[in-house]
Amino acid sequence: MLGTIGDHIIELKKVFPNVVKPEEVYGDLWFEFPKKKGIDPKTLEPIEAKPKSSEEKISTFTELLAIAKALKYAGFSSEAMKRAEMDLINRLDRLLENPEENAIEIAHTVKLLRLVQKKETEKIAEFAK
Numbered sequence: 001m002l003g004t005i006g007d008h009i010i011e012l013k014k015v016f017p018n019v020v021k022p023e024e025v026y027g028d029l030w031f032e033f034p035k036k037k038g039i040d041p042k043t044l045e046p047i048e049a050k051p052k053s054s055e056e057k058i059s060t061f062t063e064l065l066a067i068a069k070a071l072k073y074a075g076f077s078s079e080a081m082k083r084a085e086m087d088l089i090n091r092l093d094r095l096l097e098n099p100e101e102n103a104i105e106i107a108h109t110v111k112l113l114r115l116v117q118k119k120e121t122e123k124i125a126e127f128a129k
Contacts, residue, residue: 006033014044060105063091064112068128076121088113 006022013020022030023041034041067084074080092109095102115124 010034010037010039010044060095061108064108065128068112068124071116071121072125072128076119076124081116081119085113085116088116 009020009022013022026033031041034044035047038047039045040047067087071080071084088109092106092113095106095109099106112124112127115127
């Protein structure tokens with residue numbers, strides 16, 4: 001809804017913060033617009049992504065191991081392989097939002113995804129170890 005005019009409103013609000021009040025006109029919709037553009041609606045500064053902690057990175061790898069083990073326990077059924085492939089693709093899409101931060105997680109995810117796509121059950125079982 002806000003589109004191009006929203007960009008202009010952001011610029012005007014930066015210059016005239018006490019005059020331009022889009023939150024009064026657009027309500028909650030205003031706060032969503034800058035967020036979608038990666039801008040903090042209160043400060044109008046870019047939202048900086050928090051670097052992942054080592055615990056979060058370990059958690060991602062643990063989740064990949066869990067997927068590999070689940071496939072093994074499911075006997076590498078075609079249904080389990082399809083679900084794992086879709087889950088890995090969705091996971092990869094999320095990781096690619098910040099590729100520099102997530103490089104290692106992306107590499108592990110792609111590795112498991114390719115093993116699933118190629119149906120290399122022995123290598124998936126080895127990945128699960």
